[in-house]
Each structure stands twice: as C-alpha cells, then as structure tokens.
Amino acid sequence: MGKIKIVDRIQEMLYELEVRSIMWTDFYTLHPHDMMSKVRKVMQRNRNTLVPIVLDKKLIGTLTIDNYIKWLNSKEKDKPVTRYMNVDSVTLHPQEPVISALRKMSDSKSIRVAVVEPESNELVGVICRCNLFEDILTQFDIVYKDEQVRHYRASHIFEDVQADAVNISLLFHVADTPMEFGGEIASSIRTALQNLGVNSDMIRRAGIASYEAEMNLLAYAGGGEFQVDVNPKHIKIVISDRGPGIPDVKQAMEPGYSTAPDWVRELGFGAGMGLNNIDDCSDIFKIRSEVGVGTKLVIVIDLEEP
Ligand SMILES: Nc1ncnc2c1ncn2[C@@H]1O[C@H](COP(=O)(O)OP(=O)(O)OP(=O)(O)O)[C@@H](O)[C@H]1O
Ligand SMILES: [Mg+2]
Incomplete structure (x- = not known):
C-alpha cells in the first residue's frame, strides 16, 4: 500500500472509530464525601492521575494531579474531594468519533478526559492521551483484520436480487441536538452500507462526507435531512x-x-475544511444554497468502475 493511501486510511479510521472502542472502563472512582487523603491511592491503583468523582453513577467532577498537589501545598487538614475537584472539564461521549475526541483534547489541552453518556451524564470510561495511540493502533489492527474477513465473504446483496433495477432508500432526520452529540447519522449510514456489503473504501468515504455534513447541519442550520x-x-x-443558507458558496x-x-x-x-473533505470523498459533489431558504448538498460516490 502506498504511503498516501496509508495516511488516507488512518485519517478515515479516525472518523470511523468510536471513543467507546478505545476508552478504559476498568478504574476506581471516588464519592463526593471521600476525602483528599484517599486520592493518591486511587491514582496509584488506576495507574492514571485522573480521578472521577461519581454520585449515583453520574460524573459530578474530576480530580487531577494538579488538584492533588494544590491540596498538598495548602497544608490544609483533610478536606472532601469536592473542595478541590474540577466541575467544568471537557468530557467525551462514547459514540463520538475518535477524530472529534482528538480535536477536543488538543483544544482544551487535556491529557486525561472522562467519557460520559450524553443525556444521563453517567460515567462510562476514561481516555488518556499517553496511551491513546497505542489503543488506537490496537483498534486499527482489529478493524483491519475484521475487514479482511468481511471482504473474503462479502455478500453483495444486489447480486442476490433478481430485478431490472434495485435501489435502496434511507431517510434520516437530523434533529437540532447539541453538536457534541453529533455523528449518529454518519454512524448509522456506515452500518447500513456495511450490511449491504458495500466495499469498505466507499463506506469510509460516505462516512467522512456524512459526518462533516451532519456537523454542519448542527453547527449552522439547526438540523436537516439526509436522503441516501x-x-x-x-x-x-x-x-x-432550511437553515440560513450560505451567501457565497465559492468562498x-x-x-x-x-x-x-x-x-x-x-x-x-x-477549521474551514468540512466542505473540502466532502468534496475530496465524492465523485460528484454539488452544493446549492439560498440565503433565508436553506442549503442542499448532493454527494455521489461511484460503486462501479467507470
Ligand atoms: N448547512 C449550512 N448552512 C449554513 N452555512 C453553512 C452550512 N454548511 C457550511 N456552512 C458555511 O460554510 C462554511 C465552511 O464550512 P466547512 O464545513 O467547510 O467549514 P467549518 O464548518 O467552518 O469548519 P470545519 O468543518 O473544518 O470544522 C462554514 O463556516 C459556514 O459559514
Ligand atoms: Mg464544517
């Protein structure tokens, strides 16, 4: 495989892999009533300096080595962990693509981040930058082997259907949800294409294009629709x-x-790269937009060799 192709595939896999596949799920937490003197032991046991503070399974704050040192330096008597914990740290959610986790961690300069279920705020894992690449590479290896197996016994649904023409239509409504929970539609489209036996390169391209378009719907248009x-x-x-539209599409x-x-x-x-990424993934890409009316993207990915 050429160098460029390998880089392309790694980038594609970062969109495809979900945080839950690389997060750690086996770790100790503390209760809000626990005292600071307990923190060191938990860090040692977890071999990780992020300590989630949890009440009824829900994350209510996190403690890091900095908070612990602050308490040590203060020479204060033992205090409840709630006095030193952070309550507004960045969190990830398990269905989020790894690419978005990397962006959030780099923007917030976080080394260790808790993973919580979007609505319930239930703690489900932690991610640490120091092990991230090892964890991602392990997943790449698993995905790659799975793909080879799938490729080997790929069942092409279309070949099994006797008809003059076959077309499968899928419709997805993108609700106006917070952007941090986005990526669900792109993930459903990938799964549907996998189940149809579509070639994995085409699935990746469709996955990246859909993810970028879905994020734009949440960022700028208050939701929309996907017809696949x-x-x-x-x-x-x-x-x-039916969002505000784009005044100058060329720009x-x-x-x-x-x-x-x-x-x-x-x-x-x-970063201003979403529409370009969509274009790169498409064989045909059209965008039409009218201010005050809305925006329409048409993406075509060929499955047959020309
Ligand atoms: N559906 C949309 N409705 C209205 N404006 C849009 C829509 N999609 C894109 N835009 C406009 O086009 C610009 C470029 O979009 P693009 O996806 O390329 O970059 P971005 O969203 O700004 O950044 P990135 O996608 O790299 O995170 C956006 O900043 C926004 O002004
Ligand atoms: Mg974008």
Whole structure:
C-alpha cells in the first residue's frame, strides 16, 4: 500500500472509530464525601492521575494531579474531594468519533478526559492521551483484520436480487441536538452500507462526507435531512436543510474559510475544511444554497468502475 493511501486510511479510521472502542472502563472512582487523603491511592491503583468523582453513577467532577498537589501545598487538614475537584472539564461521549475526541483534547489541552453518556451524564470510561495511540493502533489492527474477513465473504446483496433495477432508500432526520452529540447519522449510514456489503473504501468515504455534513447541519442550520440512495452503480446522499443558507458558496468552499462561532470552535470545529473533505470523498459533489431558504448538498460516490 502506498504511503498516501496509508495516511488516507488512518485519517478515515479516525472518523470511523468510536471513543467507546478505545476508552478504559476498568478504574476506581471516588464519592463526593471521600476525602483528599484517599486520592493518591486511587491514582496509584488506576495507574492514571485522573480521578472521577461519581454520585449515583453520574460524573459530578474530576480530580487531577494538579488538584492533588494544590491540596498538598495548602497544608490544609483533610478536606472532601469536592473542595478541590474540577466541575467544568471537557468530557467525551462514547459514540463520538475518535477524530472529534482528538480535536477536543488538543483544544482544551487535556491529557486525561472522562467519557460520559450524553443525556444521563453517567460515567462510562476514561481516555488518556499517553496511551491513546497505542489503543488506537490496537483498534486499527482489529478493524483491519475484521475487514479482511468481511471482504473474503462479502455478500453483495444486489447480486442476490433478481430485478431490472434495485435501489435502496434511507431517510434520516437530523434533529437540532447539541453538536457534541453529533455523528449518529454518519454512524448509522456506515452500518447500513456495511450490511449491504458495500466495499469498505466507499463506506469510509460516505462516512467522512456524512459526518462533516451532519456537523454542519448542527453547527449552522439547526438540523436537516439526509436522503441516501444505494444502487449497484453508486451511493447518492442528498443533505438538505432550511437553515440560513450560505451567501457565497465559492468562498465557503475555500479551504480554511469558516464563520464558525466561538461555541463551535470550542468543540474543535471551525477549521474551514468540512466542505473540502466532502468534496475530496465524492465523485460528484454539488452544493446549492439560498440565503433565508436553506442549503442542499448532493454527494455521489461511484460503486462501479467507470
Ligand atoms: N448547512 C449550512 N448552512 C449554513 N452555512 C453553512 C452550512 N454548511 C457550511 N456552512 C458555511 O460554510 C462554511 C465552511 O464550512 P466547512 O464545513 O467547510 O467549514 P467549518 O464548518 O467552518 O469548519 P470545519 O468543518 O473544518 O470544522 C462554514 O463556516 C459556514 O459559514
Ligand atoms: Mg464544517
């Protein structure tokens, strides 16, 4: 495999892998009533200096080595952990793609981050930057082997259907959910394409394009719709929204151009590369937008050799 191809595949896999596949789930936590003198033991046991503070399975704060040193330096008597914990640290959610975890960790300069279920705030894991690449590479190895097996016995659903024409249509509504919970539709599209026996390279391209478009719907348009049509010739994805529209599409397509507001940038987005990534993944990419009416993207990924 050529160097460029390997880099492409690693990038694609970062979109595909979910945080839950690389997070650690086996660790000790502390209760809000626990005292600071307990922290060191938990850090030692966990071999990790992030200590989640948990009440009824829910994350209510985190303690790091910095908080612990602060307490030691203060020479105060023992105090409850709640006095020293952080309550507004960045968290990840288990279904989030690893690429977004990397962006958030780098933006917030966090080394260790807790993973919580989006709505319940239930703690389900932790991620540590120091082991991240080892954990990701292990997952790559598993995914790669799985793919080879799948490739070997790939069942092409279309070949089993006798008809003059076959077309499978999928419709997804993207609700106006917070951006940190995005990525669900892209993940469902990937799973559907996998189940249809579509070639894994095409699935990755469709996955990346869908993820970027889904994030734009959440960042700028307050949700929208995905219409996915799969037939033996191609995958066609039409994404439409009734958002504010894009005043100058040519400018929006320029690499690095972004109007992302601060709240979007704080989540690690806003590099102005989403539409370009979609274009790179598509054989045909069209974008039409009208201010005050909405935006429509058409993405076609060929399945047949030309
Ligand atoms: N669905 C949309 N509705 C309205 N404006 C949009 C929409 N999608 C993109 N835009 C506009 O186009 C710009 C470029 O989008 P693009 O996805 O390329 O970059 P970004 O979202 O700013 O950053 P990145 O995707 O790299 O995190 C956005 O900043 C925004 O102004
Ligand atoms: Mg974008």
